[in-house]
Amino acid sequence: MTSHAHIGRSTPSKEAPRHAAGRGTFVDDLVRPRMLHACILRSLYAHARITTVDAKAATELRGVSGVVTPEDVKRLTRPFKPGRYAAGLRVPIPEYGCAVDKVRYVGEPVAIVAANTRARAEDALELIAVDYEALLAVASTKAAAAASAPLIYEELGSNVGWQGHVAFGDVDGAFQRADRIVRENLQIHRYSSTPLEPFACLVEHTPERLTIWCNSQSPDVIYDAITEALGVQNVRVIVPDVGGGFGQKIHLIRKYAVLVALMAMQTGRPVKWIEDRSEHMMAGGHACEQEFDVEAAVASDGEVLGMKILDTDDVGGAISTLTIHFTNKLNNLFNTYKVQHLRLEGRSVITNKCPVVPNRGIGKPGMCFVWERMMDRIAQELALDPIEVRRRNLIGADEFPYTTPNGNIHGSGDYQMLLNKALVNVDYDEVRRRQAAERENGSGAEKMLGIGVVIGVEPGGRNAARDMAIFPESKRMPGAGGVEGAKVKLEKNGSVVFTLGSPSCGQSHETIASQIIADALGMRPERIAMSGTFDSALSPWGVSSSNSGNNFHLYDVGAVHGAAHRLRNRICTLAAHVLGAELQSLRIEDGVVYAGGASAADAAAHDASANTGAAEKDRVTFAELGKIAYSNQAQMPDDFEGGLEATYYHSHPHANPLMLPDMQGRVRAQYTFSSAAHAAVVEVDRETGRVRVLRYVIVSDNGTLMNPAVVDGQIYGSAAHGISVALGEGFVYGDDAQLLTLTLLDYGKSTTLETPRIEIEHYPVPDPFTTLGQKAAGEGAAIPSPAAIASAVEDALSPMGITVRHLPLSPERVWALIQEAQDA
Amino acid sequence: MKKAVSMTVNGELCEGEVEPRTLLVHFLREHLGLTGTHVGCVVGECGACSVLVDGTLVKSCLMLAVQGHERDVTTIEGLAKDGALHPVQEAFVNGFALQCGFCTPGFVMAAHALLARNPDPTEEEIRHDLSSNLCMCTGYVQIVEAVKHAAERLRQ
Numbered sequence: 001m002t003s004h005a006h007i008g009r010s011t012p013s014k015e016a017p018r019h020a021a022g023r024g025t026f027v028d029d030l031v032r033p034r035m036l037h038a039c040i041l042r043s044l045y046a047h048a049r050i051t052t053v054d055a056k057a058a059t060e061l062r063g064v065s066g067v068v069t070p071e072d073v074k075r076l077t078r079p080f081k082p083g084r085y086a087a088g089l090r091v092p093i094p095e096y097g098c099a100v101d102k103v104r105y106v107g108e109p110v111a112i113v114a115a116n117t118r119a120r121a122e123d124a125l126e127l128i129a130v131d132y133e134a135l136l137a138v139a140s141t142k143a144a145a146a147a148s149a150p151l152i153y154e155e156l157g158s159n160v161g162w163q164g165h166v167a168f169g170d171v172d173g174a175f176q177r178a179d180r181i182v183r184e185n186l187q188i189h190r191y192s193s194t195p196l197e198p199f200a201c202l203v204e205h206t207p208e209r210l211t212i213w214c215n216s217q218s219p220d221v222i223y224d225a226i227t228e229a230l231g232v233q234n235v236r237v238i239v240p241d242v243g244g245g246f247g248q249k250i251h252l253i254r255k256y257a258v259l260v261a262l263m264a265m266q267t268g269r270p271v272k273w274i275e276d277r278s279e280h281m282m283a284g285g286h287a288c289e290q291e292f293d294v295e296a297a298v299a300s301d302g303e304v305l306g307m308k309i310l311d312t313d314d315v316g317g318a319i320s321t322l323t324i325h326f327t328n329k330l331n332n333l334f335n336t337y338k339v340q341h342l343r344l345e346g347r348s349v350i351t352n353k354c355p356v357v358p359n360r361g362i363g364k365p366g367m368c369f370v371w372e373r374m375m376d377r378i379a380q381e382l383a384l385d386p387i388e389v390r391r392r393n394l395i396g397a398d399e400f401p402y403t404t405p406n407g408n409i410h411g412s413g414d415y416q417m418l419l420n421k422a423l424v425n426v427d428y429d430e431v432r433r434r435q436a437a438e439r440e441n442g443s444g445a446e447k448m449l450g451i452g453v454v455i456g457v458e459p460g461g462r463n464a465a466r467d468m469a470i471f472p473e474s475k476r477m478p479g480a481g482g483v484e485g486a487k488v489k490l491e492k493n494g495s496v497v498f499t500l501g502s503p504s505c506g507q508s509h510e511t512i513a514s515q516i517i518a519d520a521l522g523m524r525p526e527r528i529a530m531s532g533t534f535d536s537a538l539s540p541w542g543v544s545s546s547n548s549g550n551n552f553h554l555y556d557v558g559a560v561h562g563a564a565h566r567l568r569n570r571i572c573t574l575a576a577h578v579l580g581a582e583l584q585s586l587r588i589e590d591g592v593v594y595a596g597g598a599s600a601a602d603a604a605a606h607d608a609s610a611n612t613g614a615a616e617k618d619r620v621t622f623a624e625l626g627k628i629a630y631s632n633q634a635q636m637p638d639d640f641e642g643g644l645e646a647t648y649y650h651s652h653p654h655a656n657p658l659m660l661p662d663m664q665g666r667v668r669a670q671y672t673f674s675s676a677a678h679a680a681v682v683e684v685d686r687e688t689g690r691v692r693v694l695r696y697v698i699v700s701d702n703g704t705l706m707n708p709a710v711v712d713g714q715i716y717g718s719a720a721h722g723i724s725v726a727l728g729e730g731f732v733y734g735d736d737a738q739l740l741t742l743t744l745l746d747y748g749k750s751t752t753l754e755t756p757r758i759e760i761e762h763y764p765v766p767d768p769f770t771t772l773g774q775k776a777a778g779e780g781a782a783i784p785s786p787a788a789i790a791s792a793v794e795d796a797l798s799p800m801g802i803t804v805r806h807l808p809l810s811p812e813r814v815w816a817l818i819q820e821a822q823d824a
Numbered sequence: 825m826k827k828a829v830s831m832t833v834n835g836e837l838c839e840g841e842v843e844p845r846t847l848l849v850h851f852l853r854e855h856l857g858l859t860g861t862h863v864g865c866v867v868g869e870c871g872a873c874s875v876l877v878d879g880t881l882v883k884s885c886l887m888l889a890v891q892g893h894e895r896d897v898t899t900i901e902g903l904a905k906d907g908a909l910h911p912v913q914e915a916f917v918n919g920f921a922l923q924c925g926f927c928t929p930g931f932v933m934a935a936h937a938l939l940a941r942n943p944d945p946t947e948e949e950i951r952h953d954l955s956s957n958l959c960m961c962t963g964y965v966q967i968v969e970a971v972k973h974a975a976e977r978l979r980q
């Protein structure tokens with residue numbers, strides 16, 4: 001019906017011109033009349049009881065309009081409902097916008113101040129006197145799980161907040177049949193994607209409604225939080241431009257939304273709060289520190305018969321995100337492999353660190369790390385080639401659609417091909433030859449060359465019913481499947497505006513939606529514009545209206561495609577009437593509807609005749625149809641509803657089977673599965689332990705590409721983050737649970753100097769179940785990249801007999817590994 | 825006690841009264857409404873607030889507004905001329921060298937300063953210079969390419 005003139009091409013970015021010119025509109029750029037500026041008082045203690053809070057002096061400071069203390073918060077707000085990530089919480093524990101009785105991590109919010117300037121609000125913070133009764137803090141899962149450990153949440157009776165397991169197939173049988181059991185302990189550290197724009201809220205409360213401008217990825221979380229905590233019914237959530245999300249801006253931001261909203265209600269004035277960098281580092285949420293005790297049952301030819309994994313997650317002071325890093329492992333539980341028997345046991349251990357939150361893959365980088373480290377380890381123990389061990393276990397290209405033992409349906413893919421192409425592109429054989437020569441002649445003794453090749457999936461399209469597979473006792477069914485809307489409207493002048501149900505954090509929503517609409521309607525993307533960013537009062541939104549779970553490709557693309565095609569039908573219905581033509585005979589080219597044999601080639605003649613006022617019967621422009629639809633009932637068909645707009649809510653038509661868990665606990669954790677092979681070539685400096693990435697090659701299958709340049713950017717960015725994580729960026733706590741990395745410099749974010757020039761080849765295999773064959777793109781390359789670097793570094797260090805078990809591979813850690821090996 | 829400051833910003837004389845502790849970036853954003861200059865860390869690590877002061881690249885969170893007194897400041901809003909984007913801006917747009925756009929004004933200013941000093945930089949020189957700025961979205965590949973293209977355009 002439509003050709004793809006725009007989908008699949010790198011059509012120019014709609015968003016870039018305003019950002020390059022400094023015309024982006026972020027929350028901090030907004031100003032309301034009589035607006036106050038808020039600051040948050042945060043805990044200096046990792047674990048303490050709050051005895052008294054005296055805010056009198058702060059309240060009396062000139063310029064200060066309000067102070068909200070823990071007592072106010074307890075009195076004036078209700079605790080949050082546990083929310084989507086709290087599955088597995090044994091006892092309901094009230095969680096408020098700030099700490100009310102105890103503080104449980106450094107940086108936990110304790111009070112909020114509003115003043116006429118930000119500087120004055122900061123002055124006032126220093127005048128708030130908080131009496132703390134310090135408690136012993138626990139900074140590791142081992143310390144927290146000890147019988148003598150101080151309880152962080154007394155209600156739970158233990159710091160092990162949750163434990164449980166999932167098992168698929170006959171795990172014991174697989175272990176009995178095995179020729180060998182390969183065991184390993186693996187660890188991933190705490191890190192974050194540190195969006196460059198920290199949290200930001202601006203709230204205005206009038207008797208009519210409460211409006212919040214907030215850089216949330218999931219406006220539904222903010223909407224629910226304000227309604228639940230403050231009892232406000234008429235809430236409007238507006239999300240302007242968002243300076244990066246990566247999962248960070250989904251969950252904990254709700255605390256601040258409620259505190260700022262409460263302040264706006266108390267003072268009767270608009271209140272803006274902008275988090276600063278150190279606040280974000282200590283309290284904005286971290287990706288979970290994870291430890292895995294793994295056992296693989298293998299046959300002597302490298303076939304993996306089964307796997308047992310004990311996953312211990314350090315979830316920090318979190319209760320409302322207690323199990324997310326466990327449950328998300330269901331999304332890539334078998335990675336790209338056809339293994340049938342697996343048991344994953346989990347423990348969520350509460351410590352006095354920052355709560356964990358979603359972050360570029362949530363748990364999935366850990367799961368991929370387990371598989372890919374184990375593939376290398378199995379190869380070593382069986383004296384096989386690591387690539388061959390992977391090949392031995394990959395799902396075959398002829399097996400798609402492939403259902404994993406836990407119910408995920410991989411629609412399409414060719415994992416062998418991804419691996420083959422990565423090997424060719426990275427010149428694998430040549431690297432191996434060079435490595436052997438350098439080892440032979442001793443030239444590689446100081447700069448040790450290594451190569452690692454791994455493979456992984458990037459799941460997309462969230463299904464919250466997944467959690468029921470782990471928590472069947474859950475009384476309330478979480479939103480199953482997905483729903484997301486879009487609205488497309490033809491304006492009077494023939495241009496098109498549209499509204500999406502979900503916010504963008506830099507994924508080019510406007511560009512890509514315009515490409516889809518342009519192809520559906522037969523017009524140029526230049527004449528299409530997004531009507532504005534997310535606004536809960538105007539945007540059609542549902543449970544999937546969230547910039548999370550890689551939702552855009554599935555729900556937004558489906559919704560905007562559906563709405564555009566609905567609008568096309570209405571345009572054609574009106575055009576057929578106006579032209580007196582058969583509906584089937586109509587064609588649209590460049591915003592003009594032609595009947596019968598007429599075509600755009602005659603356009604010049606049409607223009608000439610239009611100038612002379614001659615009547616034309618074989619074509620009508622969008623602008624002419626727009627004028628009719630909004631202002632001339634006489635030219636509409638009798639039963640035609642005026643106006644030319646269409647709204648469409650998309651639900652994944654192939655969400656079943658397994659949208660809900662079956663008796664075996666099988667459920668579709670996500671709906672699409674992109675995949676990629678990553679090859680890293682590194683050089684390790686023996687003297688300093690510093691790792692330099694010489695080449696980084698990716699071959700990626702993201703299904704039908706909407707805009708290749710956009711997908712390239714997402715792959716570059718997520719790979720760069722995973723590489724930076726592997727090489728040393730991360731949060732470091734002291735034994736007293738004080739955070740030592742409060743700035744981006746201490747934290748160790750890679751710059752242009754450390755980040756390699758990543759190389760990409762696309763190998764798209766369209767998904768058979770999605771609207772246009774598309775699969776997820778966004779966070780994907782952050783999933784296998786830590787494993788790729790680990791594999792390459794281990795390979796470089798292999799002549800010294802070093803194995804890599806723990807991330808990060810900071811110069812300090814690598815140097816220590818080298819020293820240990822030399823001493824031994 | 826407020827201090828009077830006056831500076832030329834994007835060719836226009838701007839005056840204001842500020843507390844001595846006011847940072848240049850806050851003066852630009854809050855007093856002058858030039859919100860294209862962003863605050864990502866406020867301690868000079870991310871470069872989102874980069875501007876030119878007397879032609880030199882400066883992180884405006886590391887400078888007080890009073891230190892800008894009687895000086896010439898160029899912000900991201902001052903690069904486009906007669907409604908046409910500056911070649912560096914154009915190269916960022918055409919090269920998909922941005923995603924969320926929050927770091928972009930800082931990167932554009934840093935690239936502009938680099939090319940004013942070194943019209944034909946190598947990739948190594950570009951990466952060295954731009955290490956003053958952080959981007960969490962792009963992995964820098966398309967940014968570096970955009971700077972190369974801008975250099976080429978500007979040399980023509």
